[in-house]
Amino acid sequence: xxxxxxxxxxxxxxxxxxxxxxxxxxxxxxxxxxxxxxxxxxxxxxxxxxxxxxxxxxxxxxxxxxxxxxxxxxxxxxxxxxxxxxxxxxxxxxxxxxxxxxxxxxxxxxxxxxxxxxxxxxxxxxx
Numbered sequence: 001x002x003x004x005x006x007x008x009x010x011x012x013x014x015x016x017x018x019x020x021x022x023x024x025x026x027x028x029x030x031x032x033x034x035x036x037x038x039x040x041x042x043x044x045x046x047x048x049x050x051x052x053x054x055x056x057x058x059x060x061x062x063x064x065x066x067x068x069x070x071x072x073x074x075x076x077x078x079x080x081x082x083x084x085x086x087x088x089x090x091x092x093x094x095x096x097x098x099x100x101x102x103x104x105x106x107x108x109x110x111x112x113x114x115x116x117x118x119x120x121x122x123x124x125x126x127x
Contacts, residue, residue: 033088040080040084041081041085043080044077044080045081047073047076047080048077048081052070052074054069055070058070
């Protein structure tokens with residue numbers, strides 16, 4: 001159910017007053033999943049660079065297991081970064097200080113959901 005104009009204005013006013021409170025904003029920002037996703041991406045980048053260094057060191061020392069370990073670290077860091085990026089791009093996440101008037105596009109329904117919706121809306125005539 002959409003909010004009325006008056007409710008939207010009240011909601012925006014409450015949101016602005018909460019965003020102006022630095023203690024509240026820092027507390028919410030510390031629990032913001034996007035903040036944690038960004039931090040995990042940075043950690044993954046550092047691990048990726050460490051994997052490259054390990055790979056190169058293993059190649060210079062002609063130590064195959066060390067080179068393989070470097071490659072495995074790089075691969076794991078890349079997977080970790082992609083997962084963190086996807087978590088950070090979740091549409092359900094909100095930012096402190098954002099505006100309530102911004103509309104979020106509705107999620108596209110899957111094929112099965114669309115078929116079920118069509119089935120529910122079909123005419124109930126028996127012949």
